[in-house]
Amino acid sequence: MSSTNNRLVIRPAYAADIARITAIYRSHVMHGLASFETEPPDDAEMLRRFTSIRELALPYLVAEADGVIAGYAYAAVYRTRPAYRYTVEDSVYVDQEYVGQGIGSALMPALIDGCAAAGRRQIIAVIGDSANHGSIRLHEKFGFERVGLLPAVGYKFGRWVDSVLMQKAVGGGQRSTPPA
Numbered sequence: 001m002s003s004t005n006n007r008l009v010i011r012p013a014y015a016a017d018i019a020r021i022t023a024i025y026r027s028h029v030m031h032g033l034a035s036f037e038t039e040p041p042d043d044a045e046m047l048r049r050f051t052s053i054r055e056l057a058l059p060y061l062v063a064e065a066d067g068v069i070a071g072y073a074y075a076a077v078y079r080t081r082p083a084y085r086y087t088v089e090d091s092v093y094v095d096q097e098y099v100g101q102g103i104g105s106a107l108m109p110a111l112i113d114g115c116a117a118a119g120r121r122q123i124i125a126v127i128g129d130s131a132n133h134g135s136i137r138l139h140e141k142f143g144f145e146r147v148g149l150l151p152a153v154g155y156k157f158g159r160w161v162d163s164v165l166m167q168k169a170v171g172g173g174q175r176s177t178p179p180a
């Protein structure tokens with residue numbers, strides 16, 4: 001699950017990466033509408049989330065540009081009730097300094113492959129803000145289809161915020177019987 005593009009390396013995240021991941025996420029929580037969190041989680045909470053994802057063998061990846069973690073992506077449980085167990089929700093966050101430079105596009109194929117390898121069948125993107133053109137385009141580019149819009153389900157920075165729902169089947173999707 002690792003690929004190299006000159007100076008860009010996609011690799012699994014390790015616990016030692018969490019401080020940098022926390023810092024990237026913190027900025028998006030504080031200044032962006034992609035995340036509906038309003039208080040940035042600390043390293044301990046981000047490590048707890050990382051551990052729970054890895055315990056399920058779901059992918060948690062970082063993109064290193066010249067040795068610096070420029071972005072990260074993971075897949076987590078979509079909803080906890082058991083019938084949802086073959087469905088995951090993805091998240092991709094790129095450091096503000098690196099957005100629009102192909103980092104998200106480099107992470108996405110490995111993330112999708114990791115979900116399929118973990119036996120999952122559907123990936124859902126719950127995209128904060130209808131105007132999040134970067135995330136919508138990134139997901140379209142990798143075969144996600146827009147399947148819904150939840151208008152005004154968030155309230156952040158003094159305004160109502162939509163969720164855009166996008167979805168991609170992996171591992172044969174509904175045509176394949178899932179693993180036991």
Ligand SMILES: CC(C)(COP(=O)(O)OP(=O)(O)OC[C@H]1O[C@@H](n2cnc3c(N)ncnc32)[C@H](O)[C@@H]1OP(=O)(O)O)[C@@H](O)C(=O)NCCC(=O)NCCS
Pocket residue numbers: 028032034090091092093094095098099100101102103104105106125126127128132133134135136137138141
């Ligand atoms: C969304 C995000 C992960 C995309 O990562 P990225 O590294 O900036 O994306 P890329 O540079 O690989 O670009 C992916 C595609 O989106 C397009 N794109 C990127 N930013 C865009 C923008 N602001 N508006 C329109 N299109 C945009 C690119 O042109 C590219 O499409 P193309 O290959 O057809 O030209 C990143 O911008 C980010 O972290 N945004 C804030 C957090 C967020 O929204 N995360 C997603 C949560 S679901």
